[in-house]
Amino acid sequence: MTRSICVSVALAIGGCRPAEVPMAPSQEVQRQSALGSDYIAAEERKAAAAAELEQAEAARADLEQQIRALERYAADEHAQYTSALAEAQETGRTCRVGFVRLVQLHRYLAQFVAEPHRDAAIEALDRCRTAAAAARTQEHAKALPAARQAFARAVVQGFDESYPHAKGRLTAAVKGTTLRAELRRHAEWQPQDCQREVDAWCASAPPFTAIELRGPQGPFRCRPAATLEEHVAALVRADGLADPWVPAASGRFATPGPGVAALDSGELARLRGNLDGATQRVQAGRAAHTHASQDVDAVAAELRGLEEAGVVDAEHRNLREKKKYNRMVIASIPLNLGGVVFVLVGLFSLMARQNIVDGTRQFDSPSAYDAALRRTTRNSILGYGVGLPLIAAGLTLALVGARRLHRLNRLTLSGDGIGLRF
Numbered sequence: 001m002t003r004s005i006c007v008s009v010a011l012a013i014g015g016c017r018p019a020e021v022p023m024a025p026s027q028e029v030q031r032q033s034a035l036g037s038d039y040i041a042a043e044e045r046k047a048a049a050a051a052e053l054e055q056a057e058a059a060r061a062d063l064e065q066q067i068r069a070l071e072r073y074a075a076d077e078h079a080q081y082t083s084a085l086a087e088a089q090e091t092g093r094t095c096r097v098g099f100v101r102l103v104q105l106h107r108y109l110a111q112f113v114a115e116p117h118r119d120a121a122i123e124a125l126d127r128c129r130t131a132a133a134a135a136r137t138q139e140h141a142k143a144l145p146a147a148r149q150a151f152a153r154a155v156v157q158g159f160d161e162s163y164p165h166a167k168g169r170l171t172a173a174v175k176g177t178t179l180r181a182e183l184r185r186h187a188e189w190q191p192q193d194c195q196r197e198v199d200a201w202c203a204s205a206p207p208f209t210a211i212e213l214r215g216p217q218g219p220f221r222c223r224p225a226a227t228l229e230e231h232v233a234a235l236v237r238a239d240g241l242a243d244p245w246v247p248a249a250s251g252r253f254a255t256p257g258p259g260v261a262a263l264d265s266g267e268l269a270r271l272r273g274n275l276d277g278a279t280q281r282v283q284a285g286r287a288a289h290t291h292a293s294q295d296v297d298a299v300a301a302e303l304r305g306l307e308e309a310g311v312v313d314a315e316h317r318n319l320r321e322k323k324k325y326n327r328m329v330i331a332s333i334p335l336n337l338g339g340v341v342f343v344l345v346g347l348f349s350l351m352a353r354q355n356i357v358d359g360t361r362q363f364d365s366p367s368a369y370d371a372a373l374r375r376t377t378r379n380s381i382l383g384y385g386v387g388l389p390l391i392a393a394g395l396t397l398a399l400v401g402a403r404r405l406h407r408l409n410r411l412t413l414s415g416d417g418i419g420l421r422f
Helices: 002-015 025-095 099-110 115-140 144-162 191-203 230-238 265-358 366-409
Strands: 170-177 177-181 210-215 217-221 412-416 417-420
Touching: 002 191, 002 412, 025 115, 099 177, 115 230, 144 170, 144 177, 177 412, 191 210, 191 217, 210 417, 230 366
Parallel strands: 177 210
Antiparallel strands: 170 177, 210 217, 412 417
């Protein structure tokens, strides 16, 4: 019986050790917090690198578009130049083209530097220029009467617009090559005003030989500085046909050629230099973006590793705690069984003592009676004195283990700590 008591007490002491609350190590928590800050910083660097890369790629694309536009311009200009040379040679043979197109061809070719094909085309056009100038001289001469009538109407209209209250008081009529105007009842024009207006009409180079204004103050006359022949010659000169086109002077633009070789070398060099710089910025931006992405992936991988390690460690701790609490529940069983045995022994001993006291049992001598009474009394006290504490200890151990096991099952353990389920 003494051996059973010792075993029960040892089990009770071993099963009732204080339970440790499972929790994540502080160093892992600190490391995880630091990695979270690193991850946010890496994401910000990645976003900034992506924005810079986008800007660099847009700038490079714009420069490439400008260079392609110059290349297309060079090709179009070369084709236009070649077509103009062919048209000029054909025009020089037939002269069947209007003077406007003739002048356009000359002005286009004259803007380029001298070279044999260009000079020959201009010489061919000049042969047509003489005939076109003579034709335009006749056309302008025939148009003089209509131009005189238009000028007379313009003089009257200008007066009416300037003096609406005196509208109709100024009239003008064309007599041959003379303009004769008449002013009635207009006191605002003094003699000096009348002469100033007449002089202004003559200064505008009208197609007249003389201009006369008659009014209440008398006649006022003037003569245009240019003769009719000079007036017609000025119109032909304005058409671009009066002056000879040969010898052809060299222009200031290079001869258009295939590709970009004929373009402005300075502008092309600037664009290509800018393109090289933009390409380098794009490459640097891609490298920075790749490096930032690698930093983000590395921090994320380390975070996942810490989390996975924390989960595994938490599961191990959880399993150990569950085993410990299960052992507490299991350890309560022999305690309770031992306590029941001791209580039964005490109960049987108490019943045997009562039989001895009541005289139910017979003894040979008083000394045997006293010995039996002492033995049953001792066993009764020992049974109840040991059994009841063992039962109390067993029940306490089972209750504590069960409650802690229930509480542990409500906890979610991970590398981040403890979570409680409700």
